[in-house]
Amino acid sequence: KACEAAEYIKKMHPMWQEPLEMPGGERQSPIDISLRKSVFDPNLKPFVTQYDPRTCQQIWNNGYSFLVEYDDTTDKSTLRGGPLEDKFRLCQFHFHWGENNTWGSEHTVDRHLYPAELHLVHWNADKYALFEEAIMEENGLAVIGVFLKVGKRHEGLQKLVDALPAVRHKDSVVEFTKFDPSCLLPESMNEYWTYAGSLTTPPLTEAVTWIIMKQAIEVSHEQLAVFRSLLFTSAEEEVQKSMVNNFRVQQPLKGRTVRSSFS
Numbered sequence: 708k709a710c711e712a713a714e715y716i717k718k719m720h721p722m723w724q725e726p727l728e729m730p731g732g733e734r735q736s737p738i739d740i741s742l743r744k745s746v747f748d749p750n751l752k753p754f755v756t757q758y759d760p761r762t763c764q765q766i767w768n769n770g771y772s773f774l775v776e777y778d779d780t781t782d783k784s785t786l787r788g789g790p791l792e793d794k795f796r797l798c799q800f801h802f803h804w805g806e807n808n809t810w811g812s813e814h815t816v817d818r819h820l821y822p823a824e825l826h827l828v829h830w831n832a833d834k835y836a837l838f839e840e841a842i843m844e845e846n847g848l849a850v851i852g853v854f855l856k857v858g859k860r861h862e863g864l865q866k867l868v869d870a871l872p873a874v875r876h877k878d879s880v881v882e883f884t885k886f887d888p889s890c891l892l893p894e895s896m897n898e899y900w901t902y903a904g905s906l907t908t909p910p911l912t913e914a915v916t917w918i919i920m921k922q923a924i925e926v927s928h929e930q931l932a933v934f935r936s937l938l939f940t941s942a943e944e945e946v947q948k949s950m951v952n953n954f955r956v957q958q959p960l961k962g963r964t965v966r967s968s969f970s
């Protein structure tokens with residue numbers, strides 16, 4: 708499934724014909740998380756998120772996904788603990804999804820594909836002054852990945868879904884405030900996998916400590932359908948391309964270990 712999808716996507720969408728492999732990449736993302744190969748680490752602590760909805764600023768369609776962007780000039784929305792030594796600031800969250808409910812996530816668990824995946828992107832504010840700096844450093848970023856599965860309607864997500872038609876085209880931005888992203892986190896925050904990886908879109912830098920939550924969140928079929936109504940293309944382009952299958956093909960593990968916070 709995933710490899711067929713990958714071939715199909717390379718053919719169908721120019722975005723993914725760029726050099727997909729970071730030359731010499733030793734720790735690229737996304738990957739398949741093999742349950743039997745992951746190693747329980749009892750020293751992994753629960754991690755702590757403190758998000759202030761007042762730091763939520765706007766939604767931006769950047770032609771890859773739609774980003775909900777936060778003011779990261781202060782320590783108001785932070786992530787710490789878990790596998791992390793430092794304090795990380797939330798700068799944005801976004802999603803990856805498929806053209807149908809069969810595939811769409813970037814990571815998989817024992818090859819199980821989810822219809823979508825949320826990424827909450829944070830950068831190391833103890834060591835760097837700006838996101839743009841941190842993105843180039845191996846301990847610069849921490850991204851929380853949350854799988855989405857089709858089920859009951861997600862009330863917290865609906866406010867975001869209702870704003871999407873305003874950013875239908877690439878490069879459109881709309882003001883979006885007072886959104887608390889913790890409503891998108893699963894109940895059990897102490898069950899996750901973590902590994903050293905990379906950004907999954909250019910610049911593909913190997914700067915990310917990935918934290919993938921074990922428990923998926925439920926969203927409705929209709930809510931996912933609104934994600935698919937977005938466009939990769941800007942309003943000026945004559946041929947409109949619907950924004951679907953915006954996930955990267957899986958990358959080799961290259962000897963890395965995936966640790967789990969639960970046995």
Ligand SMILES: CC[C@H](C)CCC(=O)Nc1ccc(S(N)(=O)=O)cc1
Nearest residue numbers: 826828839850905906907908909910
């Ligand atoms: C200088 C480059 C520019 C600023 C980069 C902007 C950015 O945020 N990139 C980004 C963030 C997260 C992911 S993911 N999908 O979570 O691995 C992929 C790409």
Ligand SMILES: [Zn+2]
Nearest residue numbers: 801803826907
């Ligand atoms: Zn992402």
